[in-house]
Amino acid sequence: MIHKFLFLFAFFLLSTSQAQDFCVADLKSAQTPSGYPCKSPKTLTVDDFVFSNLRAGNTSANPFKISLTPAFVDEFPAVNGLRLSAARLDMDVGGVVPMHSHSNTNELLIVLSGHITAGFISSDNTVFVTTLSKGKVMVFPQGLLHFQINAGGGKASAFLSFNSENPGAQILDLALFSNNLDSSFVGKTTLLDIAQIKKLKRIFGGRG
Amino acid sequence: MIHKFLFLFAFFLLSTSQAQDFCVADLKSAQTPSGYPCKSPKTLTVDDFVFSNLRAGNTSANPFKISLTPAFVDEFPAVNGLRLSAARLDMDVGGVVPMHSHSNTNELLIVLSGHITAGFISSDNTVFVTTLSKGKVMVFPQGLLHFQINAGGGKASAFLSFNSENPGAQILDLALFSNNLDSSFVGKTTLLDIAQIKKLKRIFGGRG
Amino acid sequence: MIHKFLFLFAFFLLSTSQAQDFCVADLKSAQTPSGYPCKSPKTLTVDDFVFSNLRAGNTSANPFKISLTPAFVDEFPAVNGLRLSAARLDMDVGGVVPMHSHSNTNELLIVLSGHITAGFISSDNTVFVTTLSKGKVMVFPQGLLHFQINAGGGKASAFLSFNSENPGAQILDLALFSNNLDSSFVGKTTLLDIAQIKKLKRIFGGRG
Amino acid sequence: MIHKFLFLFAFFLLSTSQAQDFCVADLKSAQTPSGYPCKSPKTLTVDDFVFSNLRAGNTSANPFKISLTPAFVDEFPAVNGLRLSAARLDMDVGGVVPMHSHSNTNELLIVLSGHITAGFISSDNTVFVTTLSKGKVMVFPQGLLHFQINAGGGKASAFLSFNSENPGAQILDLALFSNNLDSSFVGKTTLLDIAQIKKLKRIFGGRG
Amino acid sequence: MIHKFLFLFAFFLLSTSQAQDFCVADLKSAQTPSGYPCKSPKTLTVDDFVFSNLRAGNTSANPFKISLTPAFVDEFPAVNGLRLSAARLDMDVGGVVPMHSHSNTNELLIVLSGHITAGFISSDNTVFVTTLSKGKVMVFPQGLLHFQINAGGGKASAFLSFNSENPGAQILDLALFSNNLDSSFVGKTTLLDIAQIKKLKRIFGGRG
Amino acid sequence: MIHKFLFLFAFFLLSTSQAQDFCVADLKSAQTPSGYPCKSPKTLTVDDFVFSNLRAGNTSANPFKISLTPAFVDEFPAVNGLRLSAARLDMDVGGVVPMHSHSNTNELLIVLSGHITAGFISSDNTVFVTTLSKGKVMVFPQGLLHFQINAGGGKASAFLSFNSENPGAQILDLALFSNNLDSSFVGKTTLLDIAQIKKLKRIFGGRG
Known part of the structure; x- marks a missing residue:
């Protein structure tokens, strides 16, 4: 009787891959706008x-x-x-x-x-x-x-x-002061004093 | 004159691949959270x-x-x-x-x-x-x-x-009784009698 | 014992109004971009x-x-x-x-x-x-x-x-020929002959 | 100088109501498919x-x-x-x-x-x-x-x-046994024994 | 001190790949329903x-x-x-x-x-x-x-x-008159005269 | 013959209100998470x-x-x-x-x-x-x-x-310096000097 039941629901098993329940990321593949491609559900465990x-x-x-x-x-x-x-x-x-x-x-x-x-x-x-x-x-x-x-x-x-x-996450100090964004651009677009900008660039490792 | 018209609209033909009209699944590729990658539209027929x-x-x-x-x-x-x-x-x-x-x-x-x-x-x-x-x-x-x-x-x-x-589709009986889910877990989380659980596991091919 | 159980799950009853299961339209209210406001779930029957x-x-x-x-x-x-x-x-x-x-x-x-x-x-x-x-x-x-x-x-x-x-649904003939869209506009934007446009406007009740 | 700046950015203040930042629910209004209507942002505090x-x-x-x-x-x-x-x-x-x-x-x-x-x-x-x-x-x-x-x-x-x-949240026992769902329907659709169904209906307050 | 700060925020750098900020299309890969896969963010420049x-x-x-x-x-x-x-x-x-x-x-x-x-x-x-x-x-x-x-x-x-x-973009004349859509189908579904259809098919390069 | 056609398509006219084509905002009503409720389509003109x-x-x-x-x-x-x-x-x-x-x-x-x-x-x-x-x-x-x-x-x-x-739009200077956000909070969370913060608060009209 078991076989009959399993046969009965075989269409569900065939047509509903696990991938619509979840889509565990295959981190080695390129992302898409909706996320990473899915790992094969057959390889998954509770871990x-x-x-x-x-x-x-x-x-x-x-x-x-x-x-x-x-x-x-x-x-x-x-x-x-x-x-x-x-x-x-x-x-x-x-x-x-x-x-x-x-x-x-x-x-x-x-x-x-x-x-x-x-x-x-x-x-x-x-x-x-x-x-x-x-x-x-x-x-x-x-x-x-x-x-x-x-x-x-x-x-x-x-x-x-x-x-x-x-x-x-965009951390304000890192966005402004940890890279090579020109200090004059930071100054013009924030009205911060150049001395202040230079000081924070030194703290956060920025140049420019 | 035809050529002129076709030239005129060539930008549409070039810029609008069929893929934004539809995205027929390439079932051999890995799924993404938004579905399967698309087959090349050039290979498609009405079938x-x-x-x-x-x-x-x-x-x-x-x-x-x-x-x-x-x-x-x-x-x-x-x-x-x-x-x-x-x-x-x-x-x-x-x-x-x-x-x-x-x-x-x-x-x-x-x-x-x-x-x-x-x-x-x-x-x-x-x-x-x-x-x-x-x-x-x-x-x-x-x-x-x-x-x-x-x-x-x-x-x-x-x-x-x-x-x-x-x-x-999650079929209740198959979810509970067709796999190796421990009978004691089924019992504790549904309050079904263990005898009832065992009976249904026999019907649906489950173990545990 | 029943009361105890109902008490136990009361938070679910309180916090999960039926409206997130479904949102039967209150057709008398103004639509929103996501659809009509919901009728009160308490008034609903299977009908x-x-x-x-x-x-x-x-x-x-x-x-x-x-x-x-x-x-x-x-x-x-x-x-x-x-x-x-x-x-x-x-x-x-x-x-x-x-x-x-x-x-x-x-x-x-x-x-x-x-x-x-x-x-x-x-x-x-x-x-x-x-x-x-x-x-x-x-x-x-x-x-x-x-x-x-x-x-x-x-x-x-x-x-x-x-x-x-x-x-x-936008039915082509009704869009073009059942309203007061100027025949010259139809002609210029479709290259249909004016006589053809006039004929179809007569069939579909258009003017202009 | 302050006034000038505030004037400068007035268009932002006017055109960006708080409601696109957040939409605190007005629980007294009817829900829509996208949620409750928003309370007026002017009435909100950190609480x-x-x-x-x-x-x-x-x-x-x-x-x-x-x-x-x-x-x-x-x-x-x-x-x-x-x-x-x-x-x-x-x-x-x-x-x-x-x-x-x-x-x-x-x-x-x-x-x-x-x-x-x-x-x-x-x-x-x-x-x-x-x-x-x-x-x-x-x-x-x-x-x-x-x-x-x-x-x-x-x-x-x-x-x-x-x-x-x-x-x-749909709690299995409450869905099956806390309401007036006919016991014969439960039996036919789950293959649970009627005695088991009746027992659980007593526990969870169901009828039928 | 810089190193300490960079260490501090390393989790952000590691966990937030550029791909969730943007997903510049890799046009050589097959599309998905959500768009093209992303190019590696490390290869991108302002251009x-x-x-x-x-x-x-x-x-x-x-x-x-x-x-x-x-x-x-x-x-x-x-x-x-x-x-x-x-x-x-x-x-x-x-x-x-x-x-x-x-x-x-x-x-x-x-x-x-x-x-x-x-x-x-x-x-x-x-x-x-x-x-x-x-x-x-x-x-x-x-x-x-x-x-x-x-x-x-x-x-x-x-x-x-x-x-x-x-x-x-679906351009009406091209959809109806630039391909091999049978003229009788066009006639039946638009009520345009066959002569008119044939004329426009000549203009737009259609057959049938 | 017109009447017949109009009768034929009456179901479309009845079932497809303009509101699913567009939803012009009724700015006097409260917003929802999906936007404003729609004005009645019957009141709309091209303007x-x-x-x-x-x-x-x-x-x-x-x-x-x-x-x-x-x-x-x-x-x-x-x-x-x-x-x-x-x-x-x-x-x-x-x-x-x-x-x-x-x-x-x-x-x-x-x-x-x-x-x-x-x-x-x-x-x-x-x-x-x-x-x-x-x-x-x-x-x-x-x-x-x-x-x-x-x-x-x-x-x-x-x-x-x-x-x-x-x-x-969140304008950085206005967010930090045009309101009553405590200067010490700004200092701790940005590492800007207090003197710099006070200077910019004066420019942008902030207090605190």
């Missing part, structure tokens, strides 16, 4: 759907005193095409996530521990800023500048979730 | 756009006394990327389409002949069930459990249409 | 999800000898937002569906009876035409001119399905 | 973008020994239209999230504490199951049956994130 | 993001006395996946853009010089027609027949923009 | 589809020596839901479009006259900058910082097109 290292990183190795551990498509290929990813943020005392924006995703921040002052600026230049404690959630809409500052006397941590599997 | 076998299948070869003939992307590559496909359902006397759901598509059922009792259950657990005769159409929203039962004394048939070219 | 009249219309009341019975959002509000709808086409001997296109949907045609010559023209002006018999399915990609002609000695009928709940 | 209660609920009030605290659009109107939401799951010793699926969203589960055995079943009936510890992340694709079981000797907790602001 | 030739073409080489210079994905690979492209239209005295429609894009026309009579026909056959001068903008919704006529005594020019990187 | 003022504004009224004239949904309600809009940019000698980004749209810039140095910075901090002359087109991907500088000895002008009807 493909698990990311094992969403843990605190080393916050003492850098001046901003933070670490960010991403589970984006390049680290976690199972989220390819699923419009979903996550990251863990850890902040030492005095830690700061510098001003940045995400070109293609909204963000949810869930505070795990500590106190975090977080804010974003809307496109009519209104500031939305507050201090969050454990269990608070804040949303940062796509494309808007935002930041987080450890507001407490101890460490702070948070989970971040995104509605993109491949969140792009 | 690529026609599916020839949306006919009644054999309803007597299985205990559920039904047959389903799909025209999904794997059988009908022309629907690739078009968010549209169809199938034909035939039900013998006593035929039943078992409880199932579609993860990525809504469904329209159009009764061709006979009487079909059809129902779905919404996510607040309301039941929507009725008996349909020829010419009636019922819609089954994406992701919700639904079923069809031949309610008449003769055969019944229907066309199904979907707003996906690759409808995934 | 909201059933369309009862996908049957043959009167093919003898008009010169084209066809009838089309739609189940679009305005007739079948349950498909609002679901990107799916259907229609039934009946063609008398000699019946013709005149040249037309759909601005916002692909189309599947499933032949129910008779023989239908159907074709579409791609944007590089290639013609894809064939004659379909019962059980054949043909796909007509969005926005391309297409037509159907009863090719047999008897009646013909078909089901149509669409991946829009509100298929727009 | 609109913060959800304060993503904390452990009471896991002892129900037989499944779990609690789920959602931050979906109805609790957290700021996520309206942003395709993103979150929830917190707490599981007592022996706690179980029963078999269920989400019709319109993928899910990420991030383990906060304890050990959780989690699994999903793909549409070709392959089982993907594993046991997760703190810091592990697992993805559950849209529309597929999945479950979680507390696998440790103590409590367990997790954050869930979704790429929908309004995740629909 | 990839610049199209150099949006200039007036030769309007005297053809009977319609127009030229159209496209910057679509095949000419300007940087717009791949970005849902945006442009073209320049030049019209000599008496120039006409013949009746046509776009299957997959809306269009904005911005008049640069001269006077242009432009119109479109909605799917309920209403005509929207007017004469535009320099600085006027008109929108032509997707899939609807539209046309432009030089209404002045001198040349006219315009920029066109589209919300597709690969706008398909 | 609804025409924007009359895409002309040079006054570039001498402000220190940046530019003007931007938008044709976005609030000025041009016909583009509601169409994912398309335009603007005109005029730059006096020395004019500068300050560093900014668009949260929800890509941008095409088409140079009309003069010479413009334009650049954007990708999320891996690569700079793409060049000087554009008349007829050149440059694309600026969504969410990335970009700028334009008049590079010539005379005026410069350009058309901009967007694949959103409601482009949000």
Whole structure:
């Protein structure tokens, strides 16, 4: 009787490849506008759907005193095409996530521990800023500048979730001061003083 | 004069490859989150756009006394990327389409002949069930459990249409009882008795 | 014990209104770019999800000898937002569906009876035409001119399905000849003779 | 000089209402297929973008020994239209999230504490199951049956994130056994024994 | 200190490939439903993001006395996946853009010089027609027949923009009269006289 | 005979309201995530589809020596839901479009006259900058910082097109310096000197 049943539903098995349930990224192939091509579903195991290292990183190795551990498509290929990813943020005392924006995703921040002052600026230049404690959630809409500052006397941590599997982040200081963008262009388009620009270029490794 | 005209519009011919009109699936290539890569439009004929076998299948070869003939992307590559496909359902006397759901598509059922009792259950657990005769159409929203039962004394048939070219179907009994999912897990997560689970695993070929 | 369970899942009942399962159109409210606002789910019964009249219309009341019975959002509000709808086409001997296109949907045609010559023209002006018999399915990609002609000695009928709940149809003759579009504009932009334009304007009720 | 600058950019202020940055739900208005209408941006404060209660609920009030605290659009109107939401799951010793699926969203589960055995079943009936510890992340694709079981000797907790602001959840037992769906229909479409069905209807409060 | 900062942000550099910022088309690879695969971002320079030739073409080489210079994905690979492209239209005295429609894009026309009579026909056959001068903008919704006529005594020019990187254009005369579509089919589906059809087939190079 | 034809196609007229062809914004109603509700199509004339003022504004009224004239949904309600809009940019000698980004749209810039140095910075901090002359087109991907500088000895002008009807623009200086964002927050998250911040707050009218 088993064979009959399996025969009955064979059309489903044939016509519904796993690829429409999910599309685990074949990271070696070229991306398309919708994401990476899919690995063959026959090769997949449960380990493909698990990311094992969403843990605190080393916050003492850098001046901003933070670490960010991403589970984006390049680290976690199972989220390819699923419009979903996550990251863990850890902040030492005095830690700061510098001003940045995400070109293609909204963000949810869930505070795990500590106190975090977080804010974003809307496109009519209104500031939305507050201090969050454990269990608070804040949303940062796509494309808007935002930041987080450890507001407490101890460490702070948070989970971040995104509605993109491949969140792009543009960090303001790195965009302006870590490359060869001509200082006079930065000056004209931001009205920052040239001396200030040169100083930050030295900090962030920029030239020009 | 013809040449002049053809020259005039040559930019259209050059700039508008057939691929944005349609994208007939190259089934041998790996899928992407948006579907299969396209076959070269130069190789296509009208036969690529026609599916020839949306006919009644054999309803007597299985205990559920039904047959389903799909025209999904794997059988009908022309629907690739078009968010549209169809199938034909035939039900013998006593035929039943078992409880199932579609993860990525809504469904329209159009009764061709006979009487079909059809129902779905919404996510607040309301039941929507009725008996349909020829010419009636019922819609089954994406992701919700639904079923069809031949309610008449003769055969019944229907066309199904979907707003996906690759409808995934999860048949409840097969999901729970045709694989190696541990019986204790099934028991804990459904509260079904272990004896019941074992019985159905025997019917559907499952282990564990 | 029942109360305990219902209490347990109360958050689901509260947080998941039926509206994300479906959004049955409130046809009295103004549309939005995503469709009509939703009727309150509490008022819905199974009849909201059933369309009862996908049957043959009167093919003898008009010169084209066809009838089309739609189940679009305005007739079948349950498909609002679901990107799916259907229609039934009946063609008398000699019946013709005149040249037309759909601005916002692909189309599947499933032949129910008779023989239908159907074709579409791609944007590089290639013609894809064939004659379909019962059980054949043909796909007509969005926005391309297409037509159907009863090719047999008897009646013909078909089901149509669409991946829009509100298929727009632009019928070539009506667009050009049933309104007040200036004949000289028609002439300049189509190179049709003015006499031909005037003749067709008389047939289709146009002025200008 | 300030006035001049503000005048300069006035077109931006005028033409870019806050509503394209975000669309905080006006929960009193009828939903549309794209979500709720937006509250006037002028009325918003930072508190609109913060959800304060993503904390452990009471896991002892129900037989499944779990609690789920959602931050979906109805609790957290700021996520309206942003395709993103979150929830917190707490599981007592022996706690179980029963078999269920989400019709319109993928899910990420991030383990906060304890050990959780989690699994999903793909549409070709392959089982993907594993046991997760703190810091592990697992993805559950849209529309597929999945479950979680507390696998440790103590409590367990997790954050869930979704790429929908309004995740629909269909809990298998409630869909089948908590309503008035006719027991004979359940039997025919699942092959469960009628006695088993009746037993579960008693547990989950169903009739019929 | 620079090294520390660069180390700090290394996760961003690693996890955010350029491909989610943009996806410059690799025109040699097969398209997918979402567009061409992306070129490796490491090979790109600013020249990839610049199209150099949006200039007036030769309007005297053809009977319609127009030229159209496209910057679509095949000419300007940087717009791949970005849902945006442009073209320049030049019209000599008496120039006409013949009746046509776009299957997959809306269009904005911005008049640069001269006077242009432009119109479109909605799917309920209403005509929207007017004469535009320099600085006027008109929108032509997707899939609807539209046309432009030089209404002045001198040349006219315009920029066109589209919300597709690969706008398909179906030019009515070419669709009907430049191919081997059987004249009897054209006649039956348009009610045009056979003599008229034959005449236009001679002009546009059609057979049949 | 006219009546017969009109009767024949009455189903099209009834079932295809103009609203699926277009959805001209009713600006007085609350927005939804998909845009404004639609005005009744019966009230529309061709003037609804025409924007009359895409002309040079006054570039001498402000220190940046530019003007931007938008044709976005609030000025041009016909583009509601169409994912398309335009603007005109005029730059006096020395004019500068300050560093900014668009949260929800890509941008095409088409140079009309003069010479413009334009650049954007990708999320891996690569700079793409060049000087554009008349007829050149440059694309600026969504969410990335970009700028334009008049590079010539005379005026410069350009058309901009967007694949959103409601482009949000975040101008860096206004976001940081025109509001009440605490200077210490700006300092910590950008490493700008407090004196520099205070200076720019004075210029742009900020407090805090």
